[in-house]
Amino acid sequence: MNMFENVKTIFLDYDGTIHNSIKIYGNAFRKAYSYLVNEGVAPEKVWNDDEISYWLGFSSKVMWKEFMPNLDPNIIAKASKMIGKEMLRQINNGEAVLYQEAIETLRYLTEKGYNLVFLSNCSISYRDKARQTFGLDEYFVEMACSEEYEYIPKYEILSKLKKKYPNDMVMIGDRFQDIEAGKKNSILTIGCNYGFHQPSELDDADVRIDNIKELRNIL
Known part of the structure; x- marks a missing residue:
């Protein structure tokens, strides 16, 4: 039996x-x-993409709390705004680049009749720019972001969202926040190996994929 055969609602992480x-x-x-270095609050350092990608998937609130928790809140606000801008x-x-086959996969899932719900630990302005740039309203019945929910954990946002949509459900994403969200809400999970996960973050996923197009074979 295919564990996904009765799925009607799909929650999708974005980044x-x-x-x-x-x-x-x-x-x-x-x-x-x-900017932080110039302000004298951080040491000089050359960051590579692998190091930086660790922070993808965190809300900005959690990212700064973990990255440099002792920074002046005003400096954090300026640096955070700088990143967003x-x-x-x-x-x-x-x-900006979507993964190859991403739009084709979203179109396929939409045409199959699934309720697709965008769920990202991002800001409203970032969500809206993505929506506009890539025409995402064509595929998603709702586009939720953590700023709308005052940056509460993703699993708490999902617990609110899932009440609106029919069972069965699946949460798809590349980070531990996504798998945690699914598990804490008792819904299926699909981990994306091609994203920015750290070792073991996706170990509890029900299924793992190496390319987003594989969803067409699963769902």
Whole structure:
């Protein structure tokens, strides 16, 4: 028996699942870090993409709490705003890249009649720019982001969202926050090996995929 055969609602993470976000996040992070160095609150350091990608999937609130918890809140606010503004600038310049076959897979799932729900630990402005740039309203019945929920954990947001949609459900993503969200809400999970997960983060996923197009064979 296919464990996914009765699924009607699919919750999808965005960065690292649909969007190859390191392409724009890496430079934005480095710009903000340079600002911290210039302010004298961080040591000089050359960051590579693998190091930076660790923070993809965290809400900005949690990211700063873990990354540099003792920073002045005003400096955090400026650096965070800098990252967001730089990412939006790159999206406007056409530098954002979705994973190959992402749109085709979203179209396939929509045509199959699934309720697709976007669920990301991102800001409203970032969500809206992604929606506009890639025409995501064509595929998603709802696009939820953590800023709308005051950056509470993703599993808590999912517990609110799932009440609106029919069972069975699946949560798809590349980070531990996604698998945790599914498990804590007693729904199926699919881990994306191609994203930005750290070792063992996806160990509890019900299924793991190496390419988003594999969803067409599972769902």
